[in-house]
Amino acid sequence: MLQLFINVNSKTMKKTNLILSILVVFAFIILSCNGAKKQETQEVNSEAVTEDSGQASIKAVEGADPNALQVAKSLDDFTTLVAAIEAAGVQNSLVNVGPLTVFAPVNAAFDKLPEGTVETLLKPENKSQLAFILTNHVAPANYPDTQLAKEAKKGRKLYMASGKYLVVENKEDGIYVGGTKILKTVKVSNGWIHVIDNVLVPAE
Numbered sequence: 001m002l003q004l005f006i007n008v009n010s011k012t013m014k015k016t017n018l019i020l021s022i023l024v025v026f027a028f029i030i031l032s033c034n035g036a037k038k039q040e041t042q043e044v045n046s047e048a049v050t051e052d053s054g055q056a057s058i059k060a061v062e063g064a065d066p067n068a069l070q071v072a073k074s075l076d077d078f079t080t081l082v083a084a085i086e087a088a089g090v091q092n093s094l095v096n097v098g099p100l101t102v103f104a105p106v107n108a109a110f111d112k113l114p115e116g117t118v119e120t121l122l123k124p125e126n127k128s129q130l131a132f133i134l135t136n137h138v139a140p141a142n143y144p145d146t147q148l149a150k151e152a153k154k155g156r157k158l159y160m161a162s163g164k165y166l167v168v169e170n171k172e173d174g175i176y177v178g179g180t181k182i183l184k185t186v187k188v189s190n191g192w193i194h195v196i197d198n199v200l201v202p203a204e
Helices: 002-048 068-074 076-088 107-111 117-121 124-135 145-153
Strands: 100-105 157-159 165-171 174-177 180-188 191-196
Touching: 068 076, 068 100, 068 180, 068 191, 076 100, 076 107, 076 117, 076 124, 117 124, 145 165, 145 174, 145 180
Parallel strands: 100 191
Antiparallel strands: 157 165, 165 174, 174 180, 180 191
């Protein structure tokens, strides 16, 4: 009888040990998978984001439509504008989901400003003033050229991110905003870019 109990108990212990071993292996597999997924996520994030923080540092996904900032960076006509955007630290304002409308001055527009103006604005101590000027070129709304024409017909002004308003007019030779003519319109993923050849300096 005692021998039988020992044999039965021995078999039970072996079975218990086998189950415990299986559970340990199973737990190890789960932890390994979770660790691999976490590492993979970290690797993806490190590839998507550069050293600078914020939305503007996220790289474009292949095949996706570029946002306003990405389009500006891709065109030689906007090198001064991009430099100003980066100096003012307002990159993230141009990459949010929108909709937003950007009135983008070409390089020649900045050349029209009094000599030394751009260089002065790009200095760190003038960052807030530069940001104020740049946000006066961004409307937090969806304004394709067709909608601008409607706003002009109704005599409405455009509210800008600077807190100021711009007059929109529909003249014989095209649409004018803030007294300057829109030369070209580009659709971007988060709204519209209207190319202009003057800097829209807001009234203080």
